[in-house]
Amino acid sequence: MANHASKDFLVFGQPKIEQPEIDEVVDSMQKAWLGTGPKVAQFEQDFARYKGVDHVAALNSCTAALHLSLLAADIGPGDEVITTPMTFCATVNAIIHAGATPVLADIDPDTFNISPERIKEKITSRTRAIVPVHFAGRPCNMEAIMAIAHANGLKVIEDCAHAIETEYHGRKTGTFGDFGCFSFYATKNITTGEGGMVIAQREEDIERIKVLGLHGMSKDAWNRFGDDGYKHYYVVESGFKYNMMDLQAAIGIHQLKRIESNWHRRSQIWSQYMQAFEGLPLGLPACVEKDTRHGYHLFTVLIDQEKVGISRDQFLSHMTEKSIGVGVHYLSLPEHPFYQKSYGWKTEDYPNAALVGRQTVSLPISAKLTQQDLDYVIQSVKNAINF
Numbered sequence: 001m002a003n004h005a006s007k008d009f010l011v012f013g014q015p016k017i018e019q020p021e022i023d024e025v026v027d028s029m030q031k032a033w034l035g036t037g038p039k040v041a042q043f044e045q046d047f048a049r050y051k052g053v054d055h056v057a058a059l060n061s062c063t064a065a066l067h068l069s070l071l072a073a074d075i076g077p078g079d080e081v082i083t084t085p086m087t088f089c090a091t092v093n094a095i096i097h098a099g100a101t102p103v104l105a106d107i108d109p110d111t112f113n114i115s116p117e118r119i120k121e122k123i124t125s126r127t128r129a130i131v132p133v134h135f136a137g138r139p140c141n142m143e144a145i146m147a148i149a150h151a152n153g154l155k156v157i158e159d160c161a162h163a164i165e166t167e168y169h170g171r172k173t174g175t176f177g178d179f180g181c182f183s184f185y186a187t188k189n190i191t192t193g194e195g196g197m198v199i200a201q202r203e204e205d206i207e208r209i210k211v212l213g214l215h216g217m218s219k220d221a222w223n224r225f226g227d228d229g230y231k232h233y234y235v236v237e238s239g240f241k242y243n244m245m246d247l248q249a250a251i252g253i254h255q256l257k258r259i260e261s262n263w264h265r266r267s268q269i270w271s272q273y274m275q276a277f278e279g280l281p282l283g284l285p286a287c288v289e290k291d292t293r294h295g296y297h298l299f300t301v302l303i304d305q306e307k308v309g310i311s312r313d314q315f316l317s318h319m320t321e322k323s324i325g326v327g328v329h330y331l332s333l334p335e336h337p338f339y340q341k342s343y344g345w346k347t348e349d350y351p352n353a354a355l356v357g358r359q360t361v362s363l364p365i366s367a368k369l370t371q372q373d374l375d376y377v378i379q380s381v382k383n384a385i386n387f
């Protein structure tokens with residue numbers, strides 16, 4: 001406990017906030033334009049350029065992006081949507097909010113990404129879409145997944161919450177599927193505090209998402225209160241309140257400018273971890289696949305009590321005692337009582353995800369980490385497992 005007091009706690013996934021975004025937020029405050037406006041439009045443009053796409057919409061979360069993508073794909077009650085058990089609960093909750101039934105396909109034990117073979121086994125006459133998650137920033141096998149989708153007439157909605165920078169065979173993630181959904185939550189690769197973005201192949205899908213994201217109104221508030229005369233709005237759908245604010249976009253515009261330098265820093269941290277832990281009895285992430293670019297969002301180690309001598313949860317406690325914030329990404333979704341009760345999911349039916357979920361620990365990989373922080377984390381991991 002003395003350690004807690006003597007050393008600042010290393011907050012897991014702490015974002016790197018710099019002066020330009022602070023000034024930009026202040027600028028919004030001084031102009032007193034806080035809601036959806038010119039800064040959101042600018043952030044959308046910048047993000048579209050970064051991803052090399054035409055149709056994007058900024059929203060207030062990736063969860064909203066997933067939800068509206070499913071609605072824009074006309075997915076609803078009676079439809080089944082296949083996704084992975086190794087993801088954040090928001091992925092399946094969005095499917096449920098769209099009225100559809102989530103169906104899980106187990107992961108590949110090496111990559112932790114959804115297995116195309118397991119997807120094939122779960123396709124029924126009701127299946128309408130696949131939601132692959134590029135776990136930790138490693139791209140899914142999009143060649144196989146898109147082939148399955150085409151062969152079965154399925155939509156693909158990529159959950160790119162970990163994977164803004166990720167590429168697969170020379171192409172950026174989020175541009176394979178009908179939709180790609182991104183998160184700017186505080187711990188993600190770039191942040192707006194809370195925030196999300198969706199990209200779509202078809203312009204009409206983005207138009208529909210923009211309408212659904214702001215109450216189902218035909219014109220957004222920015223156009224409504226501009227200086228070119230009052231315009232009536234008409235409600236054309238029963239929509240949601242999912243729009244991004246200029247206050248959020250103010251942060252995002254500058255975060256996006258540093259996306260590559262932060263990625264580079266995380267890739268260095270990743271390499272240092274890999275080198276430092278080589279030969280230790282820890283499960284390390286699979287090597288980066290050739291002809292892909294990893295997003296380096298999470299660095300996970302597996303703690304197998306048989307090999308390491310302590311349990312995963314003991315390891316978590318040890319790191320926390322050393323004032324190091326660690327994470328668990330994730331307990332497999334069937335571990336949660338709601339899904340067991342509602343869908344009859346059993347942990348043991350998804351053995352690969354179950355094993356990862358019970359052994360995994362995410363170590364800090366924020367671009368904010370100093371070399372001193374990193375050395376301290378590495379030493380603490382070695383101490384925890386007596387090396």
Ligand SMILES: *Cc1c(COP(=O)(O)O)cnc(C)c1O
Pocket residue numbers: 060061062063064087088090091133159161162182183184185195196
């Ligand atoms: C963070 C996360 C989400 C949700 O993102 P929000 O922006 O917080 O809604 C969805 N899927 C995955 C895999 C995530 O990690």
